[in-house]
Amino acid sequence: MKTVLVTGHDGYIGSILCPLLATSGYRVRGYDSHFFHDCLMGEKIPDIDSRRCDIRDIGPQDLEGIDAVIHLAALSNDPIGNLNNTWTEDINNQASIHLARLAKDAGVERFLFSSSCIMYGASEAEVVNEDSPLDPRTIYARSKVESERAISDMAEPGFSPVFVRNGTVYGLSPRMRLDTVFNDLMASAVTTGKVVVYSDGKPWRPVMHIKDLVRTFLQYLEAPVDKIHNQAFNNGAEELNRQIIELAEIACQTVSGAELVVESQSGADQRTYKADFTKFATTFPDFRFEWNAESGAQELLAAYRAVNLSNEDRCGYKFVRLRGLNRLLKNGQLDGALRWQ
Structure with a gap:
């Protein structure tokens, strides 16, 4: 049985990925900072072999017996990155490079x-x-490019x-996030009866349900090495490209009585x-994707109603990562370097 280390196992994606790996025949080990350990919605998360660990502090001993690494741990979006440049550089970039170097030295294959x-x-x-030109506009985006x-320069036989280039993820997780586009649009429709778009709604985003996302990781984990060695993949399918306005309309169609409001603002995100x-x-x-925005919207509607989601919940610290860190x-639980006190 192979052992897979998942960094960020306690987060939005990791909480869905780790049980899938375990039921697929892998021994799973998880390391996570536990910044969002109490940000729970819905079902209980199965226990795995895990510990609280800052990825900046991982040492050679932490990679012993590991066959593959799935590196999820990161400050997860632009607003957090913009709050402090140093955090993003240290955690998303330098710690990722350090982890990869340790993994290579430890004989980790993938x-x-x-x-x-x-x-x-x-x-x-x-x-x-x-192969398209990269144009990272934010600190978060630059951290991904640089990492x-x-x-990639470390790649060699063995x-x-x-590099799994994900789009915008949505869908229910035990450690839920409401600061991703579609999760938030649906939460707004449920809790306020309105879906507000702050641009013209025309920007495109590749959007993927979290359960499909974790299934793609299994593909990369199990593919013959010659098919994936040192390669980047846009992760998704053509039909998953949607415009923001489409997603807003789906939210309104799913939540009876919800109103669509378009408030184009100068300076709105037009990426x-x-x-x-x-x-x-x-x-x-x-591989077949099993979810689309329409079916995902129904799942989110049922989940939000099951927990009686309020607008206070939607805007609170549990489900908005920036507010959780703040x-x-x-x-005083974290210091100025985002380390536990």
Whole structure:
């Protein structure tokens, strides 16, 4: 039985990924800072072999017996990155490079790096593929670009990094986030009866349900090494590219009586990237995505109603990562370097 280390196992994606790995025959080990350990919604998370661990502090001993790494741990979005440049550089970039170097030295065969389509920026191309110019517009996006390049340089026979460029993720997780686009649009529809779009709604985003996302990680983990060695993949399918206005309309159609409000504002986020997923489809021809925004909206509606989600919940610290970090800082639980006191 192979052992897979998942960094960030206690987060939004890791909480869904780790049980899937365990039921797929892997021994799972998890390391996580536990910043969001109490941000729970819905079902209980199965226990795995895990410990609280800052990825900046991982040492050689922490990679002993590991066959593959799935590296999810990161400050997870632009607002957090913009709060403090140093945090993003240290955690998202330097710690990722350090982890990859340790993994290589420990004989880890496969290193899956959770990257992002955000690195394409406001692309002028009709669609962006893995060879399109990168145009990172934010500190978070630059951290992904710089980490990919540094880790790619480490590749050699016996150490195969794979760069999984995800789009916007949505869907229910035990450690829920409401600061991703579609999760928030649906939460707004449920709790306020309105869905507000602060741009013209035309920007494109590749959106993927979290349960499909974790299933793609299994594909990269189990593919023959010659198919994935030191390669980047736009992670998704053509039909998953949606415009923001489409997602808002789906939210309104799903939640009876919800009103769509378009408030185009100067300075609104106009980044747009419609991703080309030909490489993924060619490499994994038998993989089928099981969710779309319409079915995901129904899942979210049922989940929000089951927990009586309020607008206070929607805007509170539990489900908005920036507010969660600010709370820990304000309470003195984290110091100025985002380390537990």
